[in-house]
Structures are given as C-alpha cells and as structure tokens.
Amino acid sequence: MSIRRFPEGRTGRSAAVSRAGLVYAVAVDPVEAEGLAAQTRNALAELDRVLALAGADKSGLLQATVYITDMAAKQEMDDVWCDWIGPEENWPQRACVCVTLAGGHLVEIVVTAAKAG
Template identity: 60%
Template structure:
C-alpha cells in the first residue's frame, strides 16, 4: 500500500489531489462551468490555488503542469490568464498545452505536480 494522503473529490473514482513523499499531484477545472476560455481558466486556477494550499503547496511549489484545452487555438487567450496567475519566474513550472476532447462545456483542465512547501 502506498503511503499517501488523498483529498477526495465529489465525483466518483478520483481525488482532486494526492500527496506522497512530499509531492502533490492535483487537477482542476472550472467548478462553475463559466462561459469562455478566460473565465474558465481563471476559475480553474483559483480552484487549483485552493487545492494546492489544502495539500500544503502553492504556486512556488509547482514543478510541472499540463494544460488540456478543448480548442488548442485558444492557447493565447488561456496564456494571458496563466501568465498573470503564475507570477514571477521562480514560480514557473515545466508546462505543456495539449488540445483534447474534454467533457461537454469544459474548455480547460489543468494537471500539476508540486512540492509540499
């Protein structure tokens, strides 16, 4: 059995975060299902802040991020919100953006790995 702290999610079959050996694995989407990539990105990042803090981390602990976009052509718009949120260069994780099919109405999903700080 893996020594891990799991932070349940209201959906079945997954957690919003898992912490193991000082590493946080987390995922966030816009819990409000807002209209538009700008609003959904901001709300997903606000949710990610909440999850990371609950797990003992934050933007300064980010190591890696994968941003899944329902339309990769919206990456420049998503980036405007991301760049404002991520802050100074010492917070910048390794990051990839990938265009994928997401649940209906979901425009962005963000998966991160971070250190407990």
C-alpha cells in the same frame, strides 16, 4: 511513506494526492463559465484551493499540463496563466494539449508540486 488522498466527493478519483513531499492535483472550472479565459481563471482559483488543501501552492509547481479544447484560443489561456503564475521563480515545466473535455469544460489543468516548507 503514506499516501494522502483528497477526493472531495468525487467518485473514483481525487482532486489531489500527496506522497513523499509531492502533491499531484487537477482542476477545472467548477462553474463552467463562458469562454476559455474565464474558465482558466476559475480553474486556477480552484487549483490554488486544492493545492492549499494538500499543503502546497503555485510557488512549488514542478510540472503542469494544460488541456484545452481549442488550440486557436491558446493565447487566451496563456494570458491568464501568466498573470496567475507570477515571477519566473514560480514557472514550472508546462505543456499544453488540445483535447475533447466532458460537459462544458474548456480547460483542465494537471500539476505536480512540491509541498510548502
């Protein structure tokens, strides 16, 4: 089986990789908006775009890891996430981890999804 990579101009890494009906993707807010809620909305919009590029969407999410810089603000991310993810049939297994991120990023989201169809 072949591996398809979607580097999108990133050096040394891809926004998504697909193989054997699965898509592995990562997203951050491309504009580094002010606040965790705004960055989460933008990162999820970017994730929608990257998943579509690789032939998947949020209904196929299997696993998600959300990295945030401030666990005290986790509810802000959760509120945006829950609005975005939709009904229970879309809910992946998800973990949230507090980390230090590069630049002005407050959130980074890494997912595995089944390809659509």
